Amino acid sequence: MTDRFMKMLELSQQGFYCSQILLLIGLEAQGKNIPEVVRAMSGLVGGMGFCGKTCGALTGGACLIGLYAGKGTPEEMEDSRLNEMVKELVEWFEEENLAPYGGIACFDILENNPANRMMRCPQLVLQTLSKVEEILTAGGYDLSGQTAY
Numbered sequence: 001m002t003d004r005f006m007k008m009l010e011l012s013q014q015g016f017y018c019s020q021i022l023l024l025i026g027l028e029a030q031g032k033n034i035p036e037v038v039r040a041m042s043g044l045v046g047g048m049g050f051c052g053k054t055c056g057a058l059t060g061g062a063c064l065i066g067l068y069a070g071k072g073t074p075e076e077m078e079d080s081r082l083n084e085m086v087k088e089l090v091e092w093f094e095e096e097n098l099a100p101y102g103g104i105a106c107f108d109i110l111e112n113n114p115a116n117r118m119m120r121c122p123q124l125v126l127q128t129l130s131k132v133e134e135i136l137t138a139g140g141y142d143l144s145g146q147t148a149y
Contacts, residue, residue: 008125017045018125019060025129026064029143037067047106055106057121058093061128062086068141085135092131097124 004025011021019041027034044060047053065086069079079085094104101109109124110116133143 018056019044022060022064026067052107053105055104057124057128061089061132064132068136088135
């Protein structure tokens with residue numbers, strides 16, 4: 001098992017879910033602890049509050065891109081490539097998950113069976129994290145900080 005998988009397992013055992021885990025890993029990479037951000041991510045878990053809608057790994061991944069490339073203060077400028085980076089993530093996620101699961105909704109991925117969560121979600125979160133890191137790195141972001149080079 002990889003260190004990343006072990007970290008994800010640890011966070012999961014602490015009661016965190018897909019979107020929260022992605023942001024916790026991103027915040028940790030930046031040396032930050034911002035419980036309010038993690039708390040806000042709660043609304044995305046399980047397909048938006050366990051409603052089974054858009055997968056929390058995808059929405060969490062989009063938020064992780066935003067953590068690096070988005071606007072956070074009145075003085076900051078959003079990276080002009082933000083929407084393209086998120087679009088790349090969404091297109092990749094669709095390519096990876098439409099065929100095997102028939103959609104990108106949590107309901108589709110889990111095939112309306114919560115027991116599938118333990119088998120499918122960890123892999124989706126890890127794959128999404130890797131793709132987000134790939135997108136951000138290609139965009140010139142140092143994953144230990146917020147600024148592009």
